[in-house]
Amino acid sequence: MPRAWKSPVTAREAAPTPAAQQQALPFLEPAPLVKPLALAPTRVQRLWFCIWLPGLPLEAARSTEAATAVIEEQQGIQRVLLTDQQARAAGVTPGQSANAALALLPTLQLEERSPLREQQALEALAGWLEHFSSFVCIADRDVLLLEIAGSLRLFGGLPELRKKISTGLRQHGFDASLAIAPTPLGATWLARAGRRACIRDEQNLKRVLRELPLDCLQWPEGICSSLMAMGVTTIGDCLRLPREGFVRRFGAEPMIALDRALGHLPDPRNSWRAPERFCADHEMVQEQSDRERLLNICHELLLSLEQFLLTRQLGTQRLSFSFFHLKGSATELRLGCARADRCAERWLELLRIRFDQLVLPEPVIAIRLRSGMTQALQAESARLNFYGCDDRLTRRYSIVELAERLIARIGEQSVHSLCMVAEHRPHYAWRPQSLLSDWASSTLSEIRRNIRRPLWMLPEPALLPADSGYPLHQGDPLRLLDGPERLETGWWDEHGISRDYYTAVNPAGIRLWIFRNRSQPSCWYLHGYFG
């Protein structure tokens, strides 16, 4: 995949400079794009371990054992990006349209490429690789880099380390190309070229790099095709070109990349860190069963959670407390709230409600608080309180908080909101909705006008007795007021209806909603009561 270069500010573009000075320019170091981590320019012998995962889109997407291909949309056509062994054997090749691939192998499993899953897989791998090095770097969407100079001794030398990593990758189900070199770019290019090289000094590096073909550089398509058109096919060919002419034609960036790969220029990288969750313990000197004291400790834990989340601008929707006992397993307590939050006071309020009901079989010796998945918190703008009203007054009316408190008390499964559904069939025209899932979507999008529906609908229509074809309610004949309202719809699922609905009134003056099926007009059903 060609990647757009971050256009570097080269001196040439900046201002017209005298010709003599221009000649020297390409050798100047342009402003580095990333702040170098290592400040010292002194040569520290580093060693980079590159893991290139050419099959990542497939490995991240794979769901079955059947022949699989990953497809990606290119100019409006679904095209095959990668295939597994089985698909390859059937002649499915990258670049084919999805239809052509299916023509070859009708049972082919097609998966759409998911950059998100790839990213997740890559991060999971990066997390695992942190065992081997303190410096792991996600260098590209399919490239991981480890700085291993410092880890060699710990893992018993390079071959041992390499074996560990490559076995681990295989076990994780990844097919990787590995290479080791003194520069990160050098290692990356070697890996991309499929050379299982292990190069420790820069002299060797240059010799090996010279032979690599251009396509492992991942330079923009335009540059590569230009170079190919000049008969330049390897890195060595590039290096043979006059530097000035090269830079004039292709810009400074490729030349910088070459210099970095060869170790002539520093190539600082960013280290990757796994995302954090909050987890904190409070251990007590002695067992404690005073509930107020326990709650206080919980409060302290919540305060440190708040601090943790605040500094990271995060919030969370779920928390869990574990109360450890000397004997027996810990007592767990989980809290959820409708919107991601970090406010200790609010969590404490919810905790109080649940804590009242919590049965602690034994005294507690330690408490642990863990946060659920953290998420970026959408900060709410605070209201300016011009009128001096008590803020708490408005809080009391917040339906969200009411719902949260109800949920805390009687459980998530018992509290719902109602949501209207655009649907002709009366029994499908509304549905309950969980509150914790997504509060925002429960707004009513479309209200049907001019339609009469009873406020009280029976869960199931009830068969009415009938007297010579006329419906009876509690023994009395019904008078039809209005109708029919004919509903014939829902053929697309198993619950299509074809009914005539009527408003009827019984002698007591109660208005009923009744219907009969068009296929069976003698049977009447009661479906609801108007208020």
Added chain:
Amino acid sequence: MPGKYAELHALSNFTFLRGASHPEELVETAAKLGYEALAITDECSMSGIVRAHSAAKKFGLRKLIIGSEFKLQSGRKIVALAQNRNGYASLCQLITTTRRAAEKGSYTLTRTALEGGLPDCLVLWVPDQDFTLDVEDHWIRETFRDRLWIAVELLADGRQQEQLVRLQEEGRRLKLPLVASGDVHMHRRVRRILQDALTAIRHGTTIDNAGLILYANGERHLRPLEALRRIYPPELLAETVRIADAIDFSLDELCYEYPDELVPQGETPTTYLRKLTEQGMRRRWPGGIPQKVVQLVEHELALIADLAYEPFFLTVYDIVAFARSQDILCQGRGSAANSAVCFCLGITEVDPGRMQMLVERFISKERNEPPDIDVDFEHERREEVIQYIYAKYGRERAALAATVITYRPRSALRDVGKLLGLSDLQVSRLSRSMQWWDGNKVDDSRILEAGLDPDSPVMRRLMYLVKELIGFPRHLSQHVGGFVISNTPLYKLVPIENAAMPERTVIQWEKDDLEELGLLKVDVLGLGMLTAIRRSFDLIRDFSGAEYTLASVPAEDPLVYDMICAGDTMGVFQIESRAQMAMLPRLKPRCYYDLVIEVAIIRPGPIQGDMVHPYLRRRNGEEAVDYPSDAVKGVLQRTLGVPIFQEQVMQLAVVAAGFTPGEADSLRRAMAAWKRRGGLGGFEEKLISGMRERGYKEEFAKQIFRQIEGFGEYGFPESHSASFALLVYVSCWLKCHEPAAFTCALLNSQPMGFYSASQLVQDVQRHGVQVRPVDINHSQWDCSLEADDEGKAVLRLGLRMVKGLSEAAGQRIVTERGSGGYQQAQQLLERAGLDQRELGVLASSGALRPLAGDRHRARWAVSGIEKPMPLFPSLDRYEATPLLRKPTEGQTIVADYQSTGLTLERHPVCLLRQHLDRYQYRSAKQLPGIGNAQKINVAGLVITKQRPGTASGVTFVTLEDETGQINVVVWKQLAEQYRAELLNARLLGVSGELQIEGKVIHVIARRLMDHTNMLGNLTIRSRDFR
């Protein structure tokens, strides 16, 4: 008249994606239910009414009313019904203005458009859910005053009583009468399922998300009278009949008038046509007109006068005369085009003396079919002709006919699949299996193969809906070139709307509708070969001074026929396909009429009807020529007893099966449309039984019917074949005698035909013509002719061959070149103003060789060129010389293909020959020396793959090596076995058996091998035909 009813508000499926019944279905049902009348009121459209009109006659509907539904910008809905001819015209005009004012496919109805008050139309106001007319809409009442009714549409929504009461009040208040109507969307209630589906498609949603945009019930169908009597008060029903009685209009009243400016003052069409014909006769036969011709012309003129077709001939003459004045090559074809009159008028160049044809074969009194002349023009200049027609008659009087795009199995499946919630992938899998759609059902195994369960409810719904949807109109598109020209503004005849192309308008009727009403149209079509022929003539004139026209190319040249008989026809018109090439050595055409047959015989009709081999046998004298009867002999004599042309089949239906000429004509129309609409069933029975009764063999009858089916959409009449044959001959003559000019013209007219530029160039090289590469100092934009030392024509490739170079840039290069040419690449930038990218593609094409050396150096040189900076105008920069490798031969070939699609170096296969020898691959040239039925290995670049629908799954692959082409036949089973190789290989190896039949050589494949990896970076696109 208690309880009678006329439906005044009904939409057919020409209200696209709303109406759920064909107009014919609505009319038939209304007639069966005993309605007094039915109004077809498609939304702002008249597209369906011609069909309704003919159905009304067929099913005996008492009255068909023509109207249209409109939604005003304010949201109000009205239905306007044409009361008489004048009302119809104002309706058409209103539709035209509202549609022309909006984007294609939509309309905008403003209050101003209605200010004229739609004279002679009756109007129904269709209230919305409020049942009131707002104050701001009172102008509706003011505008239509005594012609306005309130439509009461009681559709069982539970508020009928309320609605009736409210509207009665409103009627009293506004002093407007009430009338019952049904807002009909379908002919029967069962269509509600399809109607829901259409609604969901229209809104682009899935059915289970469609919710309230669907109708709650299926009441919008044609309800039986007794049901209506239960629903509506009698006076509301009676009012419908009163309205229907007030309407007196039928489409039969439309009469079409030819434009009258075609005839000069003091002449009548008859005298003027005679005058022009006589002038033409003198021009055609300057040495004296043969008596035979005079007789023929007299006979034709009498026939034309009898049918009053003069204006039609004059219209076509006018268009052709314009084309001729602009030097645009054209050629007429079609039933009337091959008459002596047309030859005299210059509409066709086919000398009627060259083939014994009677004009009655083309124009017949009894059949009452309008004359048909299609005129082909050079495809690149057709637009000039179209613009001439618009300019001459104005947009009001000339417009293109529409083509109704209908749902085909695949499109139906795509839309239905989406609305049922299938994923894109599932849909595209299924749509592959639609190849096996037989009109009713898809083979279950194909659905299983697509990973879906054929018995699941979803699949059953899917198949039901797809079946119902096929054949439904989807939108209007423009016909390829059918023009209607009228003396009065067309919008009084039929509404005009915008087409997708800017500056194009189409009428709302398609070709069949025009025919049904007897309106005449002229087909203005584009033909690539005419462009190539005209260019050849121009090139020859400029090179050698010889002037040729279609008529003056020497006729019946035996050298040309020798070439044709050898199957050496790459690049010529029509007979260049593989099937044709294989047939030529067997058919051995030796005269013009043989070419007429050759053009028509390799077509689905004759192939499916199994006519090809009997004809071949009879022609070669291997089979006796006999006729089942004298009547049949009269029809089939000229084709040795084998029916080949569409006309012959029609005539057979008359003489052998007892069809009336009218019936034969409807058979012809059904034939053209049966794939789209279905319905040859009735004809099959009639044809076969008719022939049986008259003592013909069952086998013969069935054969004729199979051929009729085969004609399908590709029906090929003799009248077209005759015109095409002339172009075949002329293009063959050019290829034979002026190969350089002909190939040059073909290259300049690409893309066209079966073969790529590379194949055309190799072919012309094999015929001894030298071809020179693209050169910055010698090439024109187009390919051109240069003279070699002996004065022989040499083909110079033009800059147009360079991929990625725009014509504008190419022309600048040529104009700025000057006499001295370019010496430095820098000049290209300074003088021709090329940018970096254009310089790059030129360098890669090798065109800069004289300036900068080989491709690699040229590319390096041009990529270093910069626009001179204003402050430092001539900065002579020192540049170190790069170490660049010279391109190898292989690299040069690859670069040639990448840049120009062809190479003048050795053929790529030539370079690989050493490797190929290891597999004992033979070259194309060696094949004739090897005996028939020998085992053999061949290899070559895959240049075409063809799987004709008529060949029961056989794939024809053409391979190319350095010595020529190799034709490979891959049987279906083998194709399955080697799917991957067949689909992917660009360099294909084939082991198989040689099949030699005279000069025709085939390799029957037994094993396929993909050697693409030998090619490296070489990209060659195969041309795949299905």
